[in-house]
Amino acid sequence: MMTEQTPPVVPHGMIKTGARVFLVPGWVLALAILLKGYADIGDGFAAGVIAALVVVLQGIAFGAEELERIWVARMAPVMSLIGLLLAYTVAFVPTFFGYPILTHFPRMNHHVIHFGPLEFITPVVFDIAVFLVVYGFCVGAMLTLARAEVRHQRVLQRLRRQTGKRGNP
Amino acid sequence: MNTAMLLLLVAFAAPILALVAGAIQPRLAPSAAMLGVAATAAVVVWSFWQPDSSHKTTWASIYGMNVELTLDGLGRLYALLATGIGFFVVAYASRYIPLHLHHQQRPLSHQTRFYFFLLLFMAAMVGLVMAQDLILLFMFWDLTAIASFFLIGYDQQEEESRSAAMMALMVTGITAVLVLIGSIMLYTEYGTFSLPAIIESGEILGASDWALLLIAIGALAKSAQTPLHFWLPRAMAAPTPVSAYLHSAAMVAAGVFLIGRFYPLMKEIDWLLDIFLFVGFSSMLVGGIIALTRNVLKQILAYSTISQYGYVVFMFGMGGSYGIKGASFYVLAHAIVKSALFLTAGAVSEATGKKNLSDIGGLRRKMPMLAIGSGFAAAGLVALPLTIGFFKDEIFFARAVELGQPYMTMDVLGASLTFAYIFRFWTHVFLGREITEAKPISGWLVWPVFSLGIITILGGVWPEPFTKIAEGAASVTAYSAQHLDVHYTFDPIPENMMAVATWTLGLTIYLTRRKWWRLATGIAHLGEKIGPAHWYYKGLNGLNALSDSVHDYEVRDLRSRVVSILVPAGVLVAIAVVITPNANSFEIGSFEQQDFTLVIMLVAVVVSGFVVMLLRDHLRLAIGLSCVGYSLAGVWAFMGAPNVTLVAVVVETILSLFFIGMLVLMPSTILRFETQAEGDRRSMPRDAIIATIAGLLVFFVSWGALSRTSWNTEVIESQTVLTTAVHARNVVTAILADFRGFDTMGEITVIAITLIGIISLLRSGRLR
Numbered sequence: 004m005m006t007e008q009t010p011p012v013v014p015h016g017m018i019k020t021g022a023r024v025f026l027v028p029g030w031v032l033a034l035a036i037l038l039k040g041y042a043d044i045g046d047g048f049a050a051g052v053i054a055a056l057v058v059v060l061q062g063i064a065f066g067a068e069e070l071e072r073i074w075v076a077r078m079a080p081v082m083s084l085i086g087l088l089l090a091y092t093v094a095f096v097p098t099f100f101g102y103p104i105l106t107h108f109p110r111m112n113h114h115v116i117h118f119g120p121l122e123f124i125t126p127v128v129f130d131i132a133v134f135l136v137v138y139g140f141c142v143g144a145m146l147t148l149a150r151a152e153v154r155h156q157r158v159l160q161r162l163r164r165q166t167g168k169r170g171n172p
Numbered sequence: 173m174n175t176a177m178l179l180l181l182v183a184f185a186a187p188i189l190a191l192v193a194g195a196i197q198p199r200l201a202p203s204a205a206m207l208g209v210a211a212t213a214a215v216v217v218w219s220f221w222q223p224d225s226s227h228k229t230t231w232a233s234i235y236g237m238n239v240e241l242t243l244d245g246l247g248r249l250y251a252l253l254a255t256g257i258g259f260f261v262v263a264y265a266s267r268y269i270p271l272h273l274h275h276q277q278r279p280l281s282h283q284t285r286f287y288f289f290l291l292l293f294m295a296a297m298v299g300l301v302m303a304q305d306l307i308l309l310f311m312f313w314d315l316t317a318i319a320s321f322f323l324i325g326y327d328q329q330e331e332e333s334r335s336a337a338m339m340a341l342m343v344t345g346i347t348a349v350l351v352l353i354g355s356i357m358l359y360t361e362y363g364t365f366s367l368p369a370i371i372e373s374g375e376i377l378g379a380s381d382w383a384l385l386l387i388a389i390g391a392l393a394k395s396a397q398t399p400l401h402f403w404l405p406r407a408m409a410a411p412t413p414v415s416a417y418l419h420s421a422a423m424v425a426a427g428v429f430l431i432g433r434f435y436p437l438m439k440e441i442d443w444l445l446d447i448f449l450f451v452g453f454s455s456m457l458v459g460g461i462i463a464l465t466r467n468v469l470k471q472i473l474a475y476s477t478i479s480q481y482g483y484v485v486f487m488f489g490m491g492g493s494y495g496i497k498g499a500s501f502y503v504l505a506h507a508i509v510k511s512a513l514f515l516t517a518g519a520v521s522e523a524t525g526k527k528n529l530s531d532i533g534g535l536r537r538k539m540p541m542l543a544i545g546s547g548f549a550a551a552g553l554v555a556l557p558l559t560i561g562f563f564k565d566e567i568f569f570a571r572a573v574e575l576g577q578p579y580m581t582m583d584v585l586g587a588s589l590t591f592a593y594i595f596r597f598w599t600h601v602f603l604g605r606e607i608t609e610a611k612p613i614s615g616w617l618v619w620p621v622f623s624l625g626i627i628t629i630l631g632g633v634w635p636e637p638f639t640k641i642a643e644g645a646a647s648v649t650a651y652s653a654q655h656l657d658v659h660y661t662f663d664p665i666p667e668n669m670m671a672v673a674t675w676t677l678g679l680t681i682y683l684t685r686r687k688w689w690r691l692a693t694g695i696a697h698l699g700e701k702i703g704p705a706h707w708y709y710k711g712l713n714g715l716n717a718l719s720d721s722v723h724d725y726e727v728r729d730l731r732s733r734v735v736s737i738l739v740p741a742g743v744l745v746a747i748a749v750v751i752t753p754n755a756n757s758f759e760i761g762s763f764e765q766q767d768f769t770l771v772i773m774l775v776a777v778v779v780s781g782f783v784v785m786l787l788r789d790h791l792r793l794a795i796g797l798s799c800v801g802y803s804l805a806g807v808w809a810f811m812g813a814p815n816v817t818l819v820a821v822v823v824e825t826i827l828s829l830f831f832i833g834m835l836v837l838m839p840s841t842i843l844r845f846e847t848q849a850e851g852d853r854r855s856m857p858r859d860a861i862i863a864t865i866a867g868l869l870v871f872f873v874s875w876g877a878l879s880r881t882s883w884n885t886e887v888i889e890s891q892t893v894l895t896t897a898v899h900a901r902n903v904v905t906a907i908l909a910d911f912r913g914f915d916t917m918g919e920i921t922v923i924a925i926t927l928i929g930i931i932s933l934l935r936s937g938r939l940r
Contacts, residue, residue, distance in 0.1 A: 041899070041900045041906070041909070042901045042902060045902075045905075046815065049815075049818045052822035052823055053822055056829075059826070080927060083923075083927050086920070087920060091917070094914075098232055100229070103232070104914065105910075105913045105917070107898065111894075111898055124899050126910050127909075129913060129916075133920055136923050136924055137923065140923045141826050143930075143931065144930050145833060147930050147934045147935070148833040148834065151837055152833075152837055
């Protein structure tokens with residue numbers, strides 16, 4: 004909690020370095036968990052949170068403005084909505100062809116195209132949608148909190164300039 | 173691909189086309205919209221030379237829902253209105269909307285939205301008139317209500333527009349729910365949502381008459397019939413093209429369309445037809461009398477629409493072959509002339525800058541083409557010979573002659589009111605001396621009116637194409653082949669005598685207006701004071717007040733919030749625990765050696781739980797809580813559930829970050845105050861009792877739920893077997909994405925909605 008007595012906390016250099024170093028491996032880990040989730044431990048949910056954590060770490064290490072600079076952070080709320088639409092697409096499109104809602108393809112025991120552990124099946128698309136929604140939520144909510152805090156600080160600064168003294172309105 | 177499906181695709185491509193074109197360059201939106209409407213209209217026109225075409229796709233078969241579309245005679249008539257009149261309106265709007273936006277100092281880019289929703293409305297209307305499945309019908313029905321909400325509220329910066337849009341949505345939206353309820357009632361009686369199948373059964377089963385009444389109420393509200401007519405005059409707050417489209421050819425027509433669609437069933441219920449007679453006649457009178465007293469151009473036309481659709485409903489009430497044919501023909505003729513008159517009102521207001529009849533006069537010299545075009549249309553509405561309107565009244569009268577004297581009197585009375593107010597409208601605008609100078613206006617505001625006027629005359633001299641269209645529609649409505657033949661005769665047959673009586677009486681009403689003026693305005697005034705609109709506002713304000721008081725109580729302080737949410741929830745859970753059979757619950761299982769590590773982790777959970785109780789500083793509290801979560805993740809790990817452990821760890825981390833993020837946002841003075849505040853010693857016993865009760869409740873709920881042997885091995889085995897069959901090797905993921913995918917979909921929807929909530933709360937600054 005930042006008060007006027009305590010100076011703002013400047014993140015240690017190690018945090019900054021760590022944040023940068025972990026960014027790409029973190030995403031690779033998240034994508035791996037996501038894509039092979041159907042064959043191994045993990046799923047879109049966990050992958051989404053992990054991907055969000057490494058992005059949020061950038062914000063913690065470098066400040067809220069850094070989040071604005073990173074495209075995948077700025078677009079997080081949009082990605083969340085895209086994910087939701089993707090999930091609905093997977094869910095509802097089969098209904099147009101007479102299948103029950105959320106029928107997955109290829110159907111049971113049919114042939115599936117593989118690429119390593121990655122399978123080209125609609126549950127994986129659904130999982131990607133879950134990933135997008137969860138990632139978008141985590142980063143989007145943190146981004147919104149950060150923006151609100153930045154706005155708050157600006158208001159405080161302006162008030163201080165106006166009253167000419169330091170005060171907490 | 174058959175015609176029905178082609179029409180639906182083309183119709184729904186039109187709004188998207190306009191949206192995309194408008195996004196690229198706002199100036200392109202009108203042309204794209206015109207192209208879209210023209211293409212849809214072309215398909216409709218082409219379909220007149222095609223046999224009836226049906227399309228049926230199974231949709232949700234377990235509920236018996238299908239995408240069932242049929243383009244029949246009735247569908248063609250209303251699709252032609254929606255697209256044909258739509259074309260003229262869009263052409264007119266291409267000049268009108270930029271001027272409108274300019275007056276309001278809004279950017280040109282706002283026009284894209286106008287075309288999108290106008291064409292969306294058209295597409296919904298096209299879908300509606302083809303839908304044969306009751307649920308599909310309801311969906312298109314509701315889509316028209318949504319599109320009309322945005323169209324009526326197009327001038328969103330004006331309070332009047334917003335409240336008008338809200339009112340239209342409330343009246344047509346709430347009654348749309350009645351349509352849905354009626355449809356479901358029909359389903360329970362007939363076991364199918366397919367309307368043709370229901371009609372084919374040929375009888376009214378059980379409570380279907382009440383279902384049809386609900387559907388009829390929805391239809392009458394949409395057609396602005398008394399007592400649910402009050403939304404229409406207020407909807408005139410919309411720009412003129414919207415009024416011309418929605419309130420002459422599309423939205424109000426949807427109501428009588430619905431009656432026409434269900435008429436094979438409705439005609440079997442005598443009391444329902446009596447309701448139509450009563451509602452139709454009272455709408456004719458109320459609309460006609462109030463239209464006589466209005467001064468604003470569009471208000472006159474709005475009340476006129478109420479009255480004219482009253483005719484149609486009245487004809488459905490009279491029934492019989494002429495009643496049905498008359499209703500179809502009337503809708504067609506009325507849409508042509510009324511849209512021309514609405515567009516005239518817009519053009520006149522644009523030229524003079526005035527909206528009131530008393531400020532406008534003698535425009536025939538400055539705007540001769542407009543005067544001629546709208547003169548034809550006005551002549552059509554008052555049913556002068558050589559216009560399409562003459563025949564609409566002839567059929568109307570013909571049915572009344574069959575039924576006898578009282579009906580003939582009612583017909584003539586209603587028609588002469590129409591004559592009087594339209595005569596007043598047109599002569600005041602175009603004849604007499606010029607009151608306000610008119611500045612020249614674009615030809616695009618005139619030629620649609622002129623063309624519609626020419627069509628009115630064309631229908632008067634060559635009615636066959638129009639009667640053919642009406643015949644097709646009437647055959648569907650009557651559920652038997654109908655033949656409509658109209659021609660002029662100079663014999664003193666009753667219909668002709670009634671027409672002459674109408675003109676005479678109408679002219680008399682107009683000429684003696686000083687005598688009844690105060691009476692008519694008095695009636696209109698009384699209607700505003702104690703009429704349905706008054707009750708609408710009263711009801712709306714009451715609901716608002718109720719919602720405010722509940723909200724005020726809930727958000728007063730933290731305690732009232734907890735009381736209003738957690739206490740009812742807790743009580744419900746407690747009741748559930750008590751009434752749930754607990755044969756196998758609350759058992760203490762056996763303790764094996766391999767459970768030892770698990771117990772150690774659980775001790776860690778308990779310890780961190782107790783530590784949290786002792787902490788006061790918020791940051792430490794947040795970290796303490798996450799310790800509880802991490803220890804629980806450890807428990808999962810020892811239970812051999814790696815998926816759950818992974819999720820628990822990452823979720824715990826991000827939750828802690830959220831916690832801290834929110835603490836940063838809170839004013840530090842309040843946090844410090846809360847941390848340092850000494851608890852009130854006197855309330856400590858009470859707090860302890862509440863905490864103990866709550867804790868025990870949660871304990872028993874968890875114990876009861878967890879000790880129940882729900883390890884249904886069959887399900888586990890079958891899901892494990894199925895996991896490989898659905899191409900997965902991880903049973904948890906297969907459950908999440910496949911077996912229980914519907915749950916997951918609900919959950920991610922909640923997550924996305926929560927995000928929208930967070931963003932809107934923090935953006936609007938309500939939290940700060």
